[in-house]
Amino acid sequence: MSNVPYILRRTVSAILTIFAIIILNFILFRLLPGNPITLLYRSPALTSRQIALLTSEFGLNQPLWIQFVIFFKNSLVGNFGISFFYKEPVTTVIIPAIKNSLILLIPANLLAILLGMFTGAVSAWRRGKKVDGTILGVSLALYAMPTFWLGSMLIVMALYVGGIPVEGMYSIGALSQNFLARFLDFLSHLALPLITLTLVLYGEFTIVMRNSLLDVLSEDYIVTAKAKGASDSRILWKHAFPNGLLPLVSLIAISFGLVIGGVMFTEIVFSWPGIGFVTYTAIFMRDYPVLQGAFFLITITVVLANYFADFVYGYIDPRIRYQ
Amino acid sequence: MIEIKELVVKYKSSKGEVYAVDGLNLEIDSGLIFGLVGESGSGKTTLGLSLLRILPPTAIIESGNVLISGTDVTKLKESEMRKWRGKKISMVFQGAMNSLNPLMTVEEQVAEPLIIHENMDKDQALLRAKENLENVGLGENILKRYPHELSGGMKQRVVIAMAIIEHPSLLIADEPTTALDVVTQHRIMKLFRRLKDEFGVTIILISHDLPIVAEVADKVAIMYGGKMSEVGDAKEVVTQSKHPYTQGLIRSIPDPRSTKVIRGISGEPVSLMNPPKGCRFYDRCSQRRDLCKTYDYKPAILENRHLVYCNLFEERMA
Numbered sequence: 001m002s003n004v005p006y007i008l009r010r011t012v013s014a015i016l017t018i019f020a021i022i023i024l025n026f027i028l029f030r031l032l033p034g035n036p037i038t039l040l041y042r043s044p045a046l047t048s049r050q051i052a053l054l055t056s057e058f059g060l061n062q063p064l065w066i067q068f069v070i071f072f073k074n075s076l077v078g079n080f081g082i083s084f085f086y087k088e089p090v091t092t093v094i095i096p097a098i099k100n101s102l103i104l105l106i107p108a109n110l111l112a113i114l115l116g117m118f119t120g121a122v123s124a125w126r127r128g129k130k131v132d133g134t135i136l137g138v139s140l141a142l143y144a145m146p147t148f149w150l151g152s153m154l155i156v157m158a159l160y161v162g163g164i165p166v167e168g169m170y171s172i173g174a175l176s177q178n179f180l181a182r183f184l185d186f187l188s189h190l191a192l193p194l195i196t197l198t199l200v201l202y203g204e205f206t207i208v209m210r211n212s213l214l215d216v217l218s219e220d221y222i223v224t225a226k227a228k229g230a231s232d233s234r235i236l237w238k239h240a241f242p243n244g245l246l247p248l249v250s251l252i253a254i255s256f257g258l259v260i261g262g263v264m265f266t267e268i269v270f271s272w273p274g275i276g277f278v279t280y281t282a283i284f285m286r287d288y289p290v291l292q293g294a295f296f297l298i299t300i301t302v303v304l305a306n307y308f309a310d311f312v313y314g315y316i317d318p319r320i321r322y323q
Numbered sequence: 324m325i326e327i328k329e330l331v332v333k334y335k336s337s338k339g340e341v342y343a344v345d346g347l348n349l350e351i352d353s354g355l356i357f358g359l360v361g362e363s364g365s366g367k368t369t370l371g372l373s374l375l376r377i378l379p380p381t382a383i384i385e386s387g388n389v390l391i392s393g394t395d396v397t398k399l400k401e402s403e404m405r406k407w408r409g410k411k412i413s414m415v416f417q418g419a420m421n422s423l424n425p426l427m428t429v430e431e432q433v434a435e436p437l438i439i440h441e442n443m444d445k446d447q448a449l450l451r452a453k454e455n456l457e458n459v460g461l462g463e464n465i466l467k468r469y470p471h472e473l474s475g476g477m478k479q480r481v482v483i484a485m486a487i488i489e490h491p492s493l494l495i496a497d498e499p500t501t502a503l504d505v506v507t508q509h510r511i512m513k514l515f516r517r518l519k520d521e522f523g524v525t526i527i528l529i530s531h532d533l534p535i536v537a538e539v540a541d542k543v544a545i546m547y548g549g550k551m552s553e554v555g556d557a558k559e560v561v562t563q564s565k566h567p568y569t570q571g572l573i574r575s576i577p578d579p580r581s582t583k584v585i586r587g588i589s590g591e592p593v594s595l596m597n598p599p600k601g602c603r604f605y606d607r608c609s610q611r612r613d614l615c616k617t618y619d620y621k622p623a624i625l626e627n628r629h630l631v632y633c634n635l636f637e638e639r640m641a
Contacts, residue, residue, distance in 0.1 A: 220421040226377045227416075228409035228436045228485070242426050318469040319425060 006314050014307040021299045022075045026068055029292055080293035085285040090293040093278065098297065100169065101274030104190065105256075105263055108197035113252060115198075116205025121244070123206065124213035125236050135206060143203030151196045151269035158192060165189045167271040193270040197263060201255060208251050213244035246317060253309030256301070325351040325374070325493065325525070330387035332369050332378065341595045343369040343382070345549035346620065351542075353392075353492070356519050356526045358540030358557060360533050360572075364592055366549040367529045371495045374527075375412055376404050391493065409436040413486035415479075415496040422482055423470035429456070430466040433485045440489060455484040459514060476507035483514065490522060497529045512539040533572055537561045545569050548593040548603030550620060555629035565631040568604045602634070610635060 055061050059070060074080070080090035116139075123135040142150075158164040165171065169189050175182065216222065217240055225239045264276030271277065275294060282290040313320050332344040343366040351357045361367045372378045374389055376396060389396045391412065396404065416422035423432060433455060434448035443451075453466060459480040470478060479499060486494055496515065500508040516539055518524050530536050536543060537557050544554040545568065553566040564570045571588035590607035599605060601616040608615070615634050623636030 220416060221424040223377060224414075224416055224422045224482070224485075225424070225435075226408070227375055227414040229405050229407070229439050230409075230435070231405065231439075234439070239424055239427075243424070317426065319471045 006320070007311060010307055010310045010314075014303055017303050018300065021296065021303070022072055023068075025075070025292060025296055025299075026071050029288065030064075032288075075296060080296070081289040083282075083287055083290045085282070085287040085290070090289045093290055094275065094293050094297060097273060097275040097278040100272065101263055101267070101276060104193055104197060104266070104272060104274060108194050109201060109252070109255060111194075111198045112201035112205050113248075116202050117209050117245070117248065120206040120209025121213055121236065121241055123210045124217060124244070125232075127214060132210075136210065139203040139206040139210075141203070142199050143207060145200070145203075147196065147200050147265035148269050150199060151192070151266060154192050154196055155269070164191060166192060169273060193266050193272050196269070197266045200266070204255075205248065205251065209244060209248055212247045213240055216240045216243045219243070242316065246313070249309050249312050249316070250306075253305040253312075254302075256305040256308075324353050324390075324392060325349075326388075326390040327351075327370075328388045328390070330370070330373065330389060331385040332366075332373050332382060333385050334369075334379075334382045336381065339596050342598065343549055343595060344373065345595070345598065346387070347550060349544060349551065349554065351525065351527065353525050354519065354523050355541040356515060356528055356539055358533075358536035358543040359527055359529045359546060360531065360536050360543060361546035362531055362592055364595070365546040366595075367546050368497055370546070371414065371497050371527065371529050374493070374495060375408055375414055376401075377408070377414070406440065409486075409491075410440045410489045411491055412493045412495065413489070413491040415482050415486045415494065415499050417479075417498045417501055420502070423478060425470055428467050428469060429473070429481050433481060433488060436485065436489050451488060452484070455488045456481070458487075459484045460510075475503050476510065479503060479507070479511055480514070483511075483518075487518060487522070487524070491524065493525045493527070494518070495527045495529065498531070499528070500535060501530070501532070508535060515539055533561070534576055545572070548598060549595055550603055551622070551630070551632050552604070553629075553631050553633075554622075555625075556627055559627060559629055565625065565629070565636065566633050567608050567610050567635075571607075571609075 052061075059067060062070075078091050080094075082088065083090055083093050086093050119135050119139075123132045126132045155166045158166050165188055167189075169186060170182070171185050171189075177185070222235060222240060225235045230239070263272075263274060264280060266272065267274045267276040268280055275297070278290065279294045281287075282294065327347055327349040330344055330347045331342065334341040334343055343364075345366075347366075347370065359367045359370065369378070369382065372382075373384055374391070374396065376384070376399075378384070384397055387397065396407065399407070423429075430449050430452045434443075434445070434452035437443040437448040437451055438445065441448075449466075453463065456462075456465060461477060461480055461484070465473070465477065465481075470481075473481065483496075483499070499515075500511050503511065512535065515526055515528065519526055528536055528540055533543075533545075537560075540557045542555065543557045543560045545552040545560065545566065547568050553560055553564065553569045560569060561573065564573055568588070571586075575585055575587045577585050588607055593599070593603045593606065599616075602608070602611070602618040605611050605615050605618075612634060618634050620632055622630040622632045624630055625636070
């Protein structure tokens with residue numbers, strides 16, 4: 001019960017942040033030179049009557065604050081207009097793309113987090129030993145490695161081995177096959193992007209976990225646990241590990257929050273039809289409605305991920321719950 | 324009975340080796356409160372940690388023996404030693420600091436030794452934890468709380484409750500009242516006295532604060548530079564101190580009723596990186612003589628088992 005006010009405060013601050021995002025999203029695109037009419041119809045044959053008609057149709061003759069109210073309402077219901085390029089509502093373009101991204105991102109993150117937590121903890125516990133050196137070396141190398149380079153190398157290897165698809169989500173014609181065949185086809189397409197993303201994320205999780213745990217292991221309460229007669233594994237997993245996890249929670253939140261930007265390179269390299277790939281193409285097509293929708297969603301995911309992290313913090317760290 | 328014989332504990336650092344405890348001999352009788360007093364860096368905490376063998380990884384017990392009721396703990400296997408920790412020998416750390424796990428409730432932490440050593444089920448262990456906390460004067464309302472919600476004095480009592488839950492025969496308390504106010508200090512000291520009287524626990528009280536130790540301890544040992552200076556009956560060491568270092572310590576205690584200027588001990592504490600041959604206190608001693616440079620740390624034994632590690636008493640040397 002005592003953590004209700006904390007959650008309430010975090011909720012209010014998350015909602016306020018989303019409002020601020022909508023306002024910024026409105027202002028930023030108004031700051032661009034020209035207006036949607038000049039962007040849409042660059043034909044010099046356009047008469048001033050036609051321009052006036054379009055302007056009133058788009059509501060651009062209304063005062064700015066009325067435009068804002070309309071924009072605000074539309075943002076809240078997820079209406080970002082029609083894509084210039086796809087000629088479809090922005091949501092119809094973005095939502096399947098986000099689903100595709102999450103299919104890639106969630107397993108990659110979970111794998112990287114679990115592997116990173118475990119190897120990071122082992123590394124800290126065996127500080128200065130051979131195991132530590134190996135884990136740290138591999139993590140640093142993976143952390144420093146550019147995503148597109150790692151992806152490209154995997155593609156080269158896959159082509160050398162043969163039989164592993166290197167682009168897209170499905171083979172041509174796969175959608176007409178039965179469920180099992182389709183699923184296996186999907187998994188084979190998922191393999192390389194999943195490995196790439198997992199490896200890229202893994203390094204950072206390991207290093208953060210290791211450093212955080214090294215700090216914790218030098219705390220007095222670890223000596224207390226030892227003085228009670230606790231075994232090494234009890235000290236590591238019951239006393240040190242939960243405390244070492246705290247900094248990792250915010251890192252996990254940020255990494256989930258950066259869904260779109262973070263997976264962009266992987267999606268581009270493997271032509272994975274996710275939100276990163278869609279954003280990337282939208283920039284080239286100057287597809288402003290899609291960009292606006294994508295920006296809104298990027299920021300919303302960041303806010304929600306942080307909100308979730310705050311919630312998790314409140315659950316695992318009693319010192320935060322009561323503040 | 325605890326017998327420490329020629330104990331040497333060294334820390335390895337990039338600059339060289341530091342002998343924090345250097346050939347130390349000490350006998351501690353059972354059922355007493357034994358005060359171990361010295362300034363920062365005198366090796367008193369290292370000595371305490373050596374008894375439990377929970378020294379940091381950079382430190383090793385190089386030689387010597389520590390016999391606790393006849394068993395040499397320096398020779399025990401790590402798995403055996405672990406069974407001693409928190410059961411036969413407990414340690415109380417400075418509770419006001421970080422010695423409680425911030426993510427565990429008070430009752431969980433106090434009950435943990437029972438779960439580790441007795442394999443007790445959780446409910447039963449928590450019940451015992453409750454009784455133990457009552458015993459140190461903490462009520463039921465504290466059980467489900469976390470360390471950050473407690474005052475320094477409460478935390479200190481939690482740490483003590485945790486250390487005595489297995490009824491150890493030896494309790495090592497390292498600076499248990501440092502950073503606490505005087506009223507709380509007094510209360511904690513009274514608690515130690517009661518533990519000794521009720522359970523017959525031997526208590527080693529490590530502190531830099533001689534007056535507080537003298538208030539409660541039966542015997543006192545004064546440490547300087549990894550070696551002993553003076554060991555004896557607590558009252559005798561304070562009122563009839565023999566060693567120049569002990570005398571200096573006592574002169575540096577402020578007395579609010581007196582307007583006398585406090586005289587400290589001049590000079591810096593001895594470096595344990597390259598300690599001098601002979602007496603460790605030589606550089607700062609006002610009564611030094613040439614033969615102190617080669618003093619071999621054979622104590623003079625005065626009446627009442629009062630040991631003085633100083634050349635001034637050579638004529639009584641045994």
